Amino acid sequence: MTDRYQHGSVAANLETVRKRIRDAALRSGRAADTVRLVLVTKTVAAERVREAIAAGQEILGENKVQEGRRKAEALAGEPVRWSMIGHLQSNKVKDVLRFADEVQSLDRLSLATALEKRLQHLGRGLDVLVQVNTSNEASKYGLAEGEVAQFLRELTAFDSLRPRGFMTLARFTADTDEVRRCFRLLRSIRDRALQEAPQGDALAELSMGMSGDFETAIEEGATVVRVGQAVFGARPLPDSYYWPGAVKKEAAC
């Protein structure tokens, strides 16, 4: 990990990532501006995040609620929006809604219920993505493919939640074909939902791809990529700290 990501300035790395995003979009026959970058700031100090904001970054992502809340407070007044991308416990809903404008990790009805209750109290809505476990790892969060249609029907009961599409973490493996299979699966789930789900056209977003695989994800249709290390350098803690199951690298999709 340590050698894989260059340690240039945050602004220079960000520009490189943006260019790679544009190039991957163009290569896939898509307009250069069809992919949104969520810059993942976990473990990164607010002062370094400020460098990215100064370089024009507007959407930031955090994996853990307490860290996100602290950082958002440190960066209050900056022209940014926060996206929650990590597993969310229902008892953290109040805290997450203090800073996040979007939750990408909606993975169960009890969480939808908790979010809705708090949003009603606050009198606001929330963009959400449905997290799908495309790699079939028991240790990963997210709905199984077969649960998605029913879940989307159930979500219509929650007036404050605005489902916008889907999010996934691909299998952690260097095998690009396996990673691609996860992305393709999410895309096919999205395409079916566009046709059949009650929310229809609203479900266009596909959040997939991180530092190691965001170009592959864009080729497979990603509209949102979540990138941290390619901009900020390698993280000191292993991925298993952030995602359950990340230590298993070799199994098939």
Ligand SMILES: *Cc1c(COP(=O)(O)O)cnc(C)c1O
């Ligand atoms: C940390 C994280 C990312 C970004 O990973 P990088 O390797 O830093 O690009 C993407 N998605 C989720 C859910 C994350 O927790």
